[in-house]
Amino acid sequence: MAEFETHPREVGPSLVTAGLAGGPAIMVFDPDGLAKHDDVPASWHHLLWRHQVLWCRLPAMDSLAEATQKTHELAAARLPLDVVAGGTGAAVAVDFCQAHRPRSLLLVDPGTVPESVSRLHDDGVRISVLGTEGEPEPRTLGHPDVVVAVTDLVGESGEFGGVGGGLP
Secondary structure, rough: OOOOOOOOOHOOOOOEEEEEOOOEEEEEEEOOOOOOOOOOHHHHHHHHHOEEEEEEEOOOOOHHHHHHHHHHHHHHOOOOOHHHHHHHHHHHHHHHHHHHHEEEEEOOOOOOOOOOOHHHOOOOOOEEEEOOOOOOOOOOOOOOHHHHHHHHHHHHOOOOOOOOOOOO
């Protein structure tokens, strides 16, 4: 058995940026650390023609600091930001969204939906949840169901819409 100084998911870039520079942004909070080879999952590639995807690999060091810096750049350029978070990344994403208000937030199999999500909703952030609370095995963010939900959210107009049932 190989010995690692760090967990294998920590290896790789903290934030992977792909897609249309200067386009609407989709910030992804990934607790599984996909995109460790400096590319978003292939299932997301069709979104890169109209959006920039900012894949925040939560297991990697400094991922939140880099996400914050990128969010400031988006705000300075007046580019819209939508957020997708999977599994245990939901709580991190909700906290992040409190400080950096996006247009929309999609939580994918969050386990439990943080109570503070209602404050975001009250402040005009569109909230959607894919999956039900407490699902035993959350889907990875590269899963086809997630890609369909994100594709539906961004649609042809590049706007997030509703998926799931809105607030749980």
